[in-house]
Amino acid sequence: MELEYLKEAWKKAGEVDAMPVEEKQQLLLLPGTPSQSLVSKIRRNLFYELLIVLVCVTAIAVFYFVSFGGRLQEVSWAYILLAILFISYFYKKNKLLKAMQCPACQVKYNLSLQLATLEKYVRLYLIAGTAMAPVVMLLFYLLLHYKHIIIFASAYAGKEPSAFALLYLLITVIFTIIFYFFNRWYAGRLYGRHIQKLKNLLLEMEE
């Protein structure tokens, strides 16, 4: 097949198989439809995630504020603190997602931007996901310590407070390590293939 023949075929490509959406009214409706790009989908999911977290935290906070004669309202405050941390996490993630694409820029620049931002996004995901374990464990420890709540009574049995604190710290470290590896695996599963694809595309453009 000669390139000239290809050129001719190419000219025809824009003419055949005309899509019905070219009808004026249908075309006008298209910009209003939600984008199906992954970034748009992640942003939508992130928003739903935020809504679910806020609804759940509100319900739990209200429950602990009004139940047990208000004696466990510290639990509510702990959840509110977690919700605040989540909102700031949401804000950072959303900011990164907004900056992830520049469709009107040169293709190479857009790919580099997407790769750099996606890597930052994954790092944030990993840090926040891993940090969640010690933060939650710390909040629980404070509650156990100051409210004198005893759970897993056998863990306390015959132990000095310092020995218990050490055991708690050890469990926290183990949980943190587990969370780290789980998040790393999960982030790789979600975004690893696309990051590799972007790297390959950029490498191809540069070589």
Next chain:
Amino acid sequence: MATDQIQERFLELIQENAGIIHKVCHLYCHSAQDRQDLFQEIIVQLWKAFPKFRNESKISTWMYRIALNTAISDFRKQQRRIITTSELPAESMELQEHNILEQKERLALLQEAVTHLSDIEKAILMLYLEENNYQEMEEVLGIGQANLRVKINRIKEKLRRHTGQMQ
């Protein structure tokens, strides 16, 4: 500018340059459904970027950038399957029996030819077939002109090689 006027202007622009979008869709997607999805996504991205368009670059350059960026960095495309001429759907076979046989054959050949090219090579080939000069290609892709020359030669070689295999 009022929203109606913006919409009107946008619509004119799309209608004048619909060929660019159709060609990108044909180049990167091989099923009608995928083409439809990509077409829609490109329109959405063009509409989002339209208020920021300041005539600093040619409208075609702006459209090529958005269309190619959408097609290349579209995550869903990873699952799209390339269909070769030998496995064209029955729909295409039926169409071949009608008057548009020649056009369809040409398109099938074009699709077959680009099957072996990477996404970046497809973009370069498209701009080459559209008779853009190296300066314009650099403006769209961000690849240096010397590098583009090398890549075009490689693409030609690849196409010749695969054409030889097809014959």
